[in-house]
Amino acid sequence: MKIPDLTDALAAAKENRIHKWVISFLIASGNNLALADTLEQSGQYLYGPIDYPLKKLVNLIGPDDSFKYQEDVAELQARVNNIVRDIHKGWQPPPLIATNLWEDYLELADGGHRYMAFQSLGVDEYPTIFYFRDESTMDDFIRTLPKMLSKP
Numbered sequence: 001m002k003i004p005d006l007t008d009a010l011a012a013a014k015e016n017r018i019h020k021w022v023i024s025f026l027i028a029s030g031n032n033l034a035l036a037d038t039l040e041q042s043g044q045y046l047y048g049p050i051d052y053p054l055k056k057l058v059n060l061i062g063p064d065d066s067f068k069y070q071e072d073v074a075e076l077q078a079r080v081n082n083i084v085r086d087i088h089k090g091w092q093p094p095p096l097i098a099t100n101l102w103e104d105y106l107e108l109a110d111g112g113h114r115y116m117a118f119q120s121l122g123v124d125e126y127p128t129i130f131y132f133r134d135e136s137t138m139d140d141f142i143r144t145l146p147k148m149l150s151k152p
Contacts, residue, residue, distance in 0.1 A: 003029060003091070004025050004028070004029050004094050005091060005092050005093065005094060006092035006093060006094060006095060006127060007092060008021065008094070009021055009022075009025075009049055009094050009095050009127070009129075010049065010127070013048070013049055018046070018048070018049070018129065019039070019043055019046060022036075022039060022043075022046075022097065022129060023036050023039060023040055023043075025094055026039070026097075026110060032109075032110050035097070035109050035110055038101065039131055042101065042131075042133070043131050045131065045132040045133070045134060045135055045137075045138040046129060046130060046131050046132070046138075047129075047130045047132070047138060047141065047142060048095065048127070048128055048129040048130050049095040049127035049128060049129045050127065050128060050130075050145075051125045051126065051127055051128075051149075052096075052098075052125055052126070052127070052128040052130075052149075053124060053125045053148075053149070054115060054118055054119060054123065054124060054125060054126060055124075056106070056148065057096065057098055057106060057107070057108050057115065057128070058103075058105060058106065058107040058108065059107075059108050059112050059115050059116065060107055060108055060109075060112055061076070061108075061112030061113065061116075062076070063076055068107075076113075076116075079113045080113055080116045080117050080120065083113055083114055083117035084117045084120060084121060087117065087121065093111075093114045093117070093126075094111075094114070095111070095126070095127040095128055095129050096108055096110070096111035096114060096115060096126055096127070096128040096129070097109050097110040097111055097128070097129050097130075097131065098128055098129070098130050098131070099130065099131040099132070099133075100131075100132055100133055100137055101131060101132075101133050106130065106141075109131070111128075114126075
């Protein structure tokens, strides 16, 4: 079975089926059934994938209690190292998935390990898919996007 990658997601977006792709990815190799279920129920407001600065996203996974979800340091580093290794072999990881469904800011709902791998490689931005709690917050995001993406 082919491992999902960025090319798959971009093709799905071009064919206007990115939401279906996200759900399939999260259920299968993304191994994030809870998020898949939530997005199936409330994922009608989405935008992307677009290249987005990593520094503007909040990662939820880390080794200590300053993160929403903690993971053992050795396990965390091993997962990140495996992603880095695969990127060096030519794999383009799937887009990150960010949302404001639970907080009033954009946080990574899926892709924390990929995010950390990108950081270790010096990647500044990566395609990201955004899910919003309502049309108003999505519209606000789209309206302010040019300013957010402008380089200083």
